[in-house]
Amino acid sequence: MEEFTDIFLMLLLVAGSLAVLYVRNLFVATMLLSAVSFLMALLFVTLDAVDVAFTEAAVGAGISTVLYLGTLALVGSSERPAAKLSVIPLLLALSVGGALIYATFDMPVIGAADTPVQLSNLTKRFVEISPIEIGIPNMVTSVLASYRGFDTFGETTVVFTAAIGVLLILSQKHVRRPEEDEVEQSGLKPAAKDHGQVGSPHDLIPHVVSKVLIPFILLFAFYVQFHGDFGPGGGFQAGVIMAAGFILYSLIFGLHITKKLLPLRVVELFLAFGVLLYGGVGVASMIKGGNFLDYNVLSADPVAGQHLGILLVELGVGITVTAAMLAIFYGFAGRAQGRGKDVN
Amino acid sequence: MFFDHFNYWIVVILMMIGLYTVMSRSNLVKKMIGLSLFQISVFLLYISMGKIEGGTAPIVSNAPDVIYSNPLPHVLILTAIVVGVATTALGLALIVRIKEAFGSVDEEEILSNEDNL
Amino acid sequence: MTFFMSHAPVLAIIIPLMGAPICALFRGKTAPWLFTLILSGIAFAYSIDLLIAVSANGPISYEIGGWAPPYGIEYVADPLSAFVMVIISGISTGVLLYAKDSIANEVPTSRLGFFFAAYLLALTGMMGITVTGDAFNIFVFLEITSLSSYVLIAMGARQDRRALTAAFQYLIIGTIGATFILIGVGLLYVMTGTLNIADIADKFDSISDTRPIRAAVGFLIVGIAIKLAMFPFHVWLPNAYSYAPNIVTAFFAGTATKVSVYLLIRFIYTVFGADFSFGTVYLTELLLPLGVIAALSMSVVAIFQDNLKRLLAFSSVAQLGYITIAIALATEAGLTAGILHIFNHAIVKTGLFLTVGAMFFATGTTSIKALAGVGQRMPMTSFGFVLGGLGLIGIPLTPGFISKWYLIQAVLERGDYIGYGLAIAILLSSIFAVIYIWRVVEILYFHPSPEGAKGSEAPLSLLIPCWIFILGSFYFGIETSFNVGFAEQAAQFLMGAR
Numbered sequence: 007m008e009e010f011t012d013i014f015l016m017l018l019l020v021a022g023s024l025a026v027l028y029v030r031n032l033f034v035a036t037m038l039l040s041a042v043s044f045l046m047a048l049l050f051v052t053l054d055a056v057d058v059a060f061t062e063a064a065v066g067a068g069i070s071t072v073l074y075l076g077t078l079a080l081v082g083s084s085e086r087p088a089a090k091l092s093v094i095p096l097l098l099a100l101s102v103g104g105a106l107i108y109a110t111f112d113m114p115v116i117g118a119a120d121t122p123v124q125l126s127n128l129t130k131r132f133v134e135i136s137p138i139e140i141g142i143p144n145m146v147t148s149v150l151a152s153y154r155g156f157d158t159f160g161e162t163t164v165v166f167t168a169a170i171g172v173l174l175i176l177s178q179k180h181v182r183r184p185e186e187d188e189v190e191q192s193g194l195k196p197a198a199k200d201h202g203q204v205g206s207p208h209d210l211i212p213h214v215v216s217k218v219l220i221p222f223i224l225l226f227a228f229y230v231q232f233h234g235d236f237g238p239g240g241g242f243q244a245g246v247i248m249a250a251g252f253i254l255y256s257l258i259f260g261l262h263i264t265k266k267l268l269p270l271r272v273v274e275l276f277l278a279f280g281v282l283l284y285g286g287v288g289v290a291s292m293i294k295g296g297n298f299l300d301y302n303v304l305s306a307d308p309v310a311g312q313h314l315g316i317l318l319v320e321l322g323v324g325i326t327v328t329a330a331m332l333a334i335f336y337g338f339a340g341r342a343q344g345r346g347k348d349v350n
Numbered sequence: 351m352f353f354d355h356f357n358y359w360i361v362v363i364l365m366m367i368g369l370y371t372v373m374s375r376s377n378l379v380k381k382m383i384g385l386s387l388f389q390i391s392v393f394l395l396y397i398s399m400g401k402i403e404g405g406t407a408p409i410v411s412n413a414p415d416v417i418y419s420n421p422l423p424h425v426l427i428l429t430a431i432v433v434g435v436a437t438t439a440l441g442l443a444l445i446v447r448i449k450e451a452f453g454s455v456d457e458e459e460i461l462s463n464e465d466n467l
Numbered sequence: 468m469t470f471f472m473s474h475a476p477v478l479a480i481i482i483p484l485m486g487a488p489i490c491a492l493f494r495g496k497t498a499p500w501l502f503t504l505i506l507s508g509i510a511f512a513y514s515i516d517l518l519i520a521v522s523a524n525g526p527i528s529y530e531i532g533g534w535a536p537p538y539g540i541e542y543v544a545d546p547l548s549a550f551v552m553v554i555i556s557g558i559s560t561g562v563l564l565y566a567k568d569s570i571a572n573e574v575p576t577s578r579l580g581f582f583f584a585a586y587l588l589a590l591t592g593m594m595g596i597t598v599t600g601d602a603f604n605i606f607v608f609l610e611i612t613s614l615s616s617y618v619l620i621a622m623g624a625r626q627d628r629r630a631l632t633a634a635f636q637y638l639i640i641g642t643i644g645a646t647f648i649l650i651g652v653g654l655l656y657v658m659t660g661t662l663n664i665a666d667i668a669d670k671f672d673s674i675s676d677t678r679p680i681r682a683a684v685g686f687l688i689v690g691i692a693i694k695l696a697m698f699p700f701h702v703w704l705p706n707a708y709s710y711a712p713n714i715v716t717a718f719f720a721g722t723a724t725k726v727s728v729y730l731l732i733r734f735i736y737t738v739f740g741a742d743f744s745f746g747t748v749y750l751t752e753l754l755l756p757l758g759v760i761a762a763l764s765m766s767v768v769a770i771f772q773d774n775l776k777r778l779l780a781f782s783s784v785a786q787l788g789y790i791t792i793a794i795a796l797a798t799e800a801g802l803t804a805g806i807l808h809i810f811n812h813a814i815v816k817t818g819l820f821l822t823v824g825a826m827f828f829a830t831g832t833t834s835i836k837a838l839a840g841v842g843q844r845m846p847m848t849s850f851g852f853v854l855g856g857l858g859l860i861g862i863p864l865t866p867g868f869i870s871k872w873y874l875i876q877a878v879l880e881r882g883d884y885i886g887y888g889l890a891i892a893i894l895l896s897s898i899f900a901v902i903y904i905w906r907v908v909e910i911l912y913f914h915p916s917p918e919g920a921k922g923s924e925a926p927l928s929l930l931i932p933c934w935i936f937i938l939g940s941f942y943f944g945i946e947t948s949f950n951v952g953f954a955e956q957a958a959q960f961l962m963g964a965r
Contacts, residue, residue, distance in 0.1 A: 369643070372639060372643065378635065381639055385639060385642055385643070388643070388646060389642075389646055392646055392649055392650055392653070395650065395653055396653050399653070399656065399657045422662075423656075426603055429603075429607060430606075430649060433606075433607070433610045436610075436614060437610075437614065437638065437642050440614055440617055440618065440638065441635065441638050441639075444617070444621060444631055444634055444635045444638065445635070447621070447624065447631050448631045448632060448635060451624065451628035451631055452628065452631075452632075460632060464629060464632070
């Protein structure tokens with residue numbers, strides 16, 4: 007039965023991707039991409055990757071879609087029809103696909119228990135010993151935050167890089183083009199002039215619903231943050247959900263109120279603080295005589311040390327991700343607001 | 351037998367669609383969408399490697415004789431997903447600025463604009 | 468002191484990494500720059516310490532998180548990685564000496580904190596790629612470098628809006644390259660069940676004759692070639708180098724593609740092993756023609772450029788062609804020449820881009836025509852450019868000569884017609900280099916300045932770092948024991964490792 011669910015989902019994936027390729031309206035393409043991400047998340051659940059499914063749903067289907075829609079609001083959503091079938095890209099894509107198909111014939115059967123991956127020492131260590139030596143039930147969290155904690159540190163740094171990158175790129179001054187002046191002189195102001203500025207003051211239902219919803223979203227974010235040891239979840243997913251709460255608030259009540267609550271400068275501080283907290287745990291373990299990110303030395307009892315270390319680094323991840331998503335959102339929303347004006 | 355590598359074939363199809371979108375479409379937003387598709391397909395490649403038949407999610411449970419799927423590919427792909435969204439955010443930010451600077455997000459129109467500054 | 472030495476491999480990475488968030492909070496013109504300079508200098512000092520320690524006592528392994536490999540992530544400083552780390556952090560520190568006035572001229576003061584944070588992240592990423600002993604960790608740090616370099620290139624938009632399209636083009640191509648590397652690492656993982664490079668290398672021979680491995684080699688080589696700007700994947704590089712802020716171009720010209728060269732060497736020689744790479748999958752037959760085409764065609768293209776930065780960028784692609792040839796020779800002499808040229812080209816090309824940056828600082832342009840007569844107006848800068856140009860061509864006493872000497876010896880070692888052909892191709896490409904450098908020199912010195920041309924000599928804060936690179940390059944062209952010695956040591960280590 008499970009196989010048929012898988013196959014059905016995967017065929018839907020292919021159909022969705024083909025539709026993404028052919029559809030000309032970029033809003034539709036974005037929504038289809040979001041649907042593909044969501045299907046992928048479902049597929050990950052059937053493949054036992056619940057943490058990944060959670061992240062893909064929150065990031066791929068959630069935050070990315072918000073970013074795409076924000077961009078489309080600024081750049082327009084129609085795509086020029088392509089003149090012709092492009093032969094060279096088609097051949098290149100086919101040859102890359104061919105190389106992988108060639109590879110699959112010798113690849114271990116999916117789901118088999120005797121593949122190099124399943125028999126590897128790493129798998130044994132992570133599955134059998136990690137619950138004892140790290141002491142937390144969710145092996146993904148153990149591997150993520152402890153065995154491969156340095157990858158996760160790098161990943162937090164990637165998020166930090168993206169956030170300062172978006173702020174740098176979107177805070178450059180907008181040099182006005184002559185056409186824009188003409189448009190404004192003739193009284194035809196760009197349509198999206200002041201959206202985001204006032205939010206949607208007249209819609210009673212979204213106001214009430216979101217006021218009820220937002221506290222629960224934030225509470226859920228905290229749950230995901232601190233429950234990551236026992237079930238799916240962790241700093242990443244929590245950070246994305248937390249940011250989503252603030253973004254919803256800002257969409258309903260207006261960007262300027264959110265910015266009063268959490269000014270950009272404060273967001274920047276949090277952005278930096280999360281990375282420093284993560285690195286700080288590593289430095290602390292060096293000072294206590296271990297290697298970088300060796301949580302065993304953080305406490306007299308190694309398992310307690312691992313607990314403490316993982317808690318703190320996950321917190322660092324959560325803080326940076328929340329701040330980064332908010333910073334990126336501020337960047338895009340500020341651009342929409344300040345069209346034609348200097349944003350600095 | 352036929353389904354032994356079915357996931358991988360789907361990966362290949364998604365990957366080709368993604369790559370073809372990136373290379374053949376001249377609209378920059380569409381290129382980014384294609385790039386996202388391309389990246390998503392690789393996630394499935396990794397996750398399929400870790401699956402074990404009759405297994406369950408790698409979270410310790412008290413049930414007897416549980417087989418857990420491999421947690422390592424999950425960790426790697428968590429990282430890759432985050433890297434993917436970071437790239438998307440940067441790419442879209444660049445697109446917004448390109449629209450302002452060139453008045454278009456179509457590669458061919460931009461190329462023709464570049465010449466007459 | 469032992470504390471700092473025993474953690475040296477990781478400290479060289481995390482000091483710039485953790486410096487970046489702090490730097491992002493700084494405001495003003497001087498503070499972020501000075502902070503970045505100091506951190507880069509510390510990373511440089513650690514790299515030199517590491518290189519000395521490695522060359523005396525052999526490779527150093529550092530277990531991050533206290534987890535023994537292959538369970539955790541391992542840092543490995545060996546003769547090659549320590550040498551490349553010294554190049555990266557050294558170039559970065561030298562460029563930063565120069566950066567203060569140059570960048571204040573091109574980026575708004577209010578954004579300098581973020582700008583230098585991105586710079587530090589690019590440095591961190593490159594150092595991290597070099598020292599890591601874990602295949603997936605390479606991908607993570609590669610993305611740190613890539614994302615920060617897209618941002619840094621886009622910062623040139625204030626001078627020329629085409630910086631934005633250049634950054635976007637690089638983002639698309641670079642992400643495809645990185646994803647190819649990710650696929651390659653995945654295929655290695657599915658066959659070996661491990662991510663540690665040494666562990667993969669141990670298991671490699673027993674599974675090397677399978678299709679997934681051959682596909683993995685293909686994806687990895689293509690992915691790295693894209694990042695390396697190897698012909699025919701070089702299209703992003705001339706745009707990116709032309710429109711990026713001057714110090715960013717100078718920094719990347721000396722480091723970014725070199726890190727990819729490092730990765731290519733690492734995978735070919737350490738992971739796959741030379742026997743497999745050249746015996747089973749015929750990488751010589753693949754890479755050698757690409758290297759020759761790059762060295763010849765890109766030198767010709769460089770002759771016809773109107774923009775000085777673009778000219779030097781095409782010349783970089785041609786020089787990467789030499790390195791590709793050297794690696795493809797599959798001999799110790801070839802490898803020595805390749806590693807040596809990483810060092811020599813880095814120092815010469817960075818020096819050249821810095822002099823061009825000084826010309827831009829004074830005149831506001833890098834168009835070759837508009838720079839007519841600069842030889843009279845900016846004698847010191849122009850003379851620096853000429854000396855750097857000689858290094859690029861490979862006149863005796865310059866490092867360019869040393870690496871070409873080793874390269875030609877290595878190709879002649881083959882003793883067949885292909886070897887002679889390669890030697891002729893290398894000489895021919897050098898002649899093209901004479902033409903494109905001479906063309907610039909002629910306009911700089913012998914064409915009259917245009918009416919009302921602005922610009923006088925660049926300030927000392929720019930001139931001194933330029934001349935450090937130029938004189939440094941001559942030092943390493945005459946007293947070659949440092950660069951040749953370490954390159955030979957690294958090549959011997961790699962050939963002996965398998």
